[in-house]
Amino acid sequence: MNVKAFLAAVLLAAPAGAQGFAGLGADAQGFAVPQPGQPLAFPQDHGAHPEYRIEWWYLTATLTGPDGTDYGAQWTLFRSALAPEAGTGWESPQLWLGHAALTTPDAHHVAERLGRGGIGQAGVVAAPFEAWIDNWQMVSRAAGGADALDAIQVTASGTDFAYDLALQATGPLVAQGDQGYSVKSAAGQASYYYSQPFYQVTGSITDQGRVIPVTGKAWLDREWSSQPLAADQTGWDWFSLMFDDGARLMGFRLRDTGEGYTSATWIAADGTPRPMPPGALRVTPLREVPVAGRDVPVVWRVELPAMGLDVTTTPLNEQAWMDTLVPYWEGPITISGTHAGRGYLEMTGY
Template identity: 70%
Template structure:
């Protein structure tokens, strides 16, 4: 799921205090995801300008030579003022990039904004390349992941060790009881190696990464205020994606996908996943849950998910929390947690 829809901050919408107003609004002439999608690759790795919202979203759990854990994020968001493209500054496609590095003691963040049609940002499907300024992600199967900020930089090589995974029902991911949905697939099987450049110098790292690809035009219902999203990478080779969408009536809408070590997905509809906050942290002026109990009884999952750094706040145009986590309980491992709507 992820904070992908945050790119709507680029649109002339009147945002609520949480920054999510408009996500449940009219699709305004844009295409709407329909059940039984038929993905076509490599074309669907590229942009879908007839949909309002889209993202290419990579998170990575990394380890340095001394065993220190690190987290890495690289995201390119596309948002459209109209369902079309054209050359020059009048192009209605808008782009935003987020990059971050998380250590146990620090969280470094950078943001880039761009207008479509002038070459500053974009995505090509063949050969695959996603970029904004000098930030680059250029390989679905294998390639480079690169970004720079005021206090950090990274240059990684990613190699997929498993297949692409359709989220939801064959890639149709339902987000609410009233039927809002997106097209959604992932590559959760990357191996990663490269260099983080931090204020104290370069660090050679290795680890795993997860790509999420999603596009939609109306991703939330009008009674939903934010989400808590988990990508969990278990030590036995299985993976799990799960999210809960918080509603104004105090209820939650949930979804999960169990991913076997060979990449076979098993989707779970609303109610199968339970995510319960266990501990909260003061993050600036806000209180954010940073330790969770996550349960998927159908797969014997009952785990505690804890932030590596509770202060992993993305102080960007629309702020949110995102950072690496550890997993303990019926299974162990590492993963990523994203939480929106806590501003």
């Protein structure tokens, strides 16, 4: 077992065997477990929750260049705790993992960073809000009085790409599930989950040395938990859809050995969330392509009959494979059908 595999296993916390995707199905012993009926509190919930096993700050942006070319950008900071305490210095059990990606119609650039908590190389502070690993940053630019995430600056770079994006929210934070308590399986596994799906983006991307000004939309997800998946769940297909009429849809299917578990939140243009009951969302893979030596469904039919939604999603780049310690597919998509718009698709466990 080399260090890379070793890290892949421990970083996303798998104390006993491979259970579910990246060990997320492991038990939560010693770690805090999300409870229903506990409202989110800001700004402190923008920061880290070291007593929970896993947490992320997850931004996806659909962008367009001056010539109309579409791009996608991803900025993710994962926190993974080996033990439910903050700790200090090198002995802190808090580990950090950053993923950054830039997707163009014919390329998908990926970079990954790892860091230890406790020495200042990576971390998140709630106020003034800053999330960072190495020279990648997500920093609040919000005016006094506004929520810290209303305006943020996001930067990251890899060997062959970089981006620097200014994000301005045009709507409120949205609590997913039941006031932020998001159930992930019929057995009751859950996480805390809220989003800011209403960002307008301006900034620039650098694609192999070429600097391109871009504009677009972005979606930030915040989620933390200690055991978000049931042991038999093997991965998920997760959609963040931003429709041209201003409405948003967050929906996912957790795959297991049986029917799977779907969940969705419809978000009206004014930010009012409307959680859907389990099973209300239907997602159907339409076309699989070989990606990184495996078959990955890249074209999907997404149906939410309660809202009269029946759309097809197609990727900007079918090969949006995140070749990271724990590999997955993540890339921008275009929506057509009853509703039009753009969004992001994440597929894990393939």
